[in-house]
Amino acid sequence: MDINDFIKNFACQFDETPESKFTAQTKFRTEIEEWDSLRALSVIAMVDDVYGVIIKGGDIRNSNTVEDLFNIVNSRE
Amino acid sequence: MVDIHNYEFMKAIVQNIRIAAVTSYLPKRKFEMVSLNELYGAKEISNIINTTGIVSVRIADDDQTSSDMCFKAAQYLIQIENIDQQEIGGLVFVSQTPDYILPATSIILQNRLGFSKETVCIDIHYGCSGYIYGLFQAALWISSGACEKVLVLAGDTTSKMINPKDKSLIMVFGDCGTATLVSKGNSHIGFSICSDGSGYDRLIIPAGGFRIPRSDKTKELLIDEDNNGRTLEDLYMDGMSILSFAISNVHKNIDSLIGQMEWNKEDVKLYALHQANNFMVNYIRKKLKVNEEKVPTNIKNYGNTGPASIPLLLSDMFSSGKADLDKVIMSGFGVGLSWGSIACSLNNTNFYEPINK
Numbered sequence: 001m002d003i004n005d006f007i008k009n010f011a012c013q014f015d016e017t018p019e020s021k022f023t024a025q026t027k028f029r030t031e032i033e034e035w036d037s038l039r040a041l042s043v044i045a046m047v048d049d050v051y052g053v054i055i056k057g058g059d060i061r062n063s064n065t066v067e068d069l070f071n072i073v074n075s076r077e
Numbered sequence: 078m079v080d081i082h083n084y085e086f087m088k089a090i091v092q093n094i095r096i097a098a099v100t101s102y103l104p105k106r107k108f109e110m111v112s113l114n115e116l117y118g119a120k121e122i123s124n125i126i127n128t129t130g131i132v133s134v135r136i137a138d139d140d141q142t143s144s145d146m147c148f149k150a151a152q153y154l155i156q157i158e159n160i161d162q163q164e165i166g167g168l169v170f171v172s173q174t175p176d177y178i179l180p181a182t183s184i185i186l187q188n189r190l191g192f193s194k195e196t197v198c199i200d201i202h203y204g205c206s207g208y209i210y211g212l213f214q215a216a217l218w219i220s221s222g223a224c225e226k227v228l229v230l231a232g233d234t235t236s237k238m239i240n241p242k243d244k245s246l247i248m249v250f251g252d253c254g255t256a257t258l259v260s261k262g263n264s265h266i267g268f269s270i271c272s273d274g275s276g277y278d279r280l281i282i283p284a285g286g287f288r289i290p291r292s293d294k295t296k297e298l299l300i301d302e303d304n305n306g307r308t309l310e311d312l313y314m315d316g317m318s319i320l321s322f323a324i325s326n327v328h329k330n331i332d333s334l335i336g337q338m339e340w341n342k343e344d345v346k347l348y349a350l351h352q353a354n355n356f357m358v359n360y361i362r363k364k365l366k367v368n369e370e371k372v373p374t375n376i377k378n379y380g381n382t383g384p385a386s387i388p389l390l391l392s393d394m395f396s397s398g399k400a401d402l403d404k405v406i407m408s409g410f411g412v413g414l415s416w417g418s419i420a421c422s423l424n425n426t427n428f429y430e431p432i433n434k
Contacts, residue, residue: 045360057317
């Protein structure tokens with residue numbers, strides 16, 4: 001699993017925030033204004049679609065950065 | 078006649094059952110999501126509508142209960158199907174919004190509907206998966222010989238459990254009451270029901286039962302990170318966890334039931350899924366790998382009506398009576414957490430357009 005692909009896929013779930021705003025260190029829940037519970041649902045669906053891993057609400061709530069979430073998905077893939 | 082196998086899921090095939098007729102009652106009051114534009118901003122509201130697919134919902138009157146709506150659906154069904162009330166041997170009321178803490182609402186409905194004193198009545202306290210449990214109970218009573226005809230009344234006034242400051246819920250849930258007649262017949266119905274109590278607090282009203290009695294503290298308004306307000310006496314839903322749960326389990330439950338029935342998946346004419354919201358129904362459809370035409374939705378105008386959503390969908394979409402519904406899957410999922418599916422034929426079922434459609 002490649003972190004840059006993951007960041008790209010993560011960024012695709014947002015309509016208004018440009019891809020360039022996302023890095024491994026982006027604290028998505030606090031730094032991205034567009035982040036809300038609807039984005040969370042599309043991230044869960046994307047991770048299932050692309051990586052075949054179903055993450056839970058707690059996984060997202062326990063992740064600060066995009067990399068944190070990547071690590072969770074990577075460990076279960 | 079009941080044949081229960083215990084493999085990885087609770088499964089049963091019950092013989093000689095007919096789902097005979099389905100009616101539903103929609104309350105007249107309409108709540109349009111765009112009415113929230115001023116409060117939350119038009120863009121935010123339209124983003125939510127685009128995801129949920131819910132444009133408006135119906136809301137019960139202040140003094141109208143779930144049993145009132147189910148009563149109207151039942152009365153209409155009895156009249157239009159020309160049923161002798163004395164023939165009804167069982168009454169199942171599926172709801173999380175009963176009239177009283179006790180007695181059971183089904184008993185009150187037995188009297189209101191003029192059913193015999195020899196009617197067996199039971200309340201089933203489930204939400205979005207509840208219709209499956211209601212039909213399971215009805216089929217078992219008929220199969221055991223205890224009843225010839227059973228009325229399953231499923232409905233909720235979820236709107237009355239939601240804090241008006243919680244837009245994550247007021248934009249999703251609507252009210253409805255339904256009635257389904259189950260009788261002896263020629264076809265068999267497969268059931269598969271599962272439970273995972275570890276998720277009990279993901280969809281919950283924490284206070285007001287006996288674990289956390291109501292107090293001044295349970296009336297305090299709490300604001301969450303999405304700016305939704307609710308007290309411990311209001312409905313709480315963790316949408317992320319419910320989505321993870323549903324997309325992990327529902328398609329597997331359905332596929333295993335289709336296997337148990339020895340059906341070919343291509344032969345299934347209709348998947349009547351619980352109408353949670355468009356995002357979830359479409360995603361489950363993708364996991365099932367079936368065409369959109371086989372998975373109809375009517376979420377747009379009614380929202381998530383809990384235990385009423387499957388019978389409401391059926392009465393709304395199939396009252397013209399032209400569809401071939403020889404092999405049908407119904408599936409409910411939600412509170413508990415619980416999920417279950419039914420495999421049956423609905424070719425011998427009469428559907429009537431919802432009252433107040």
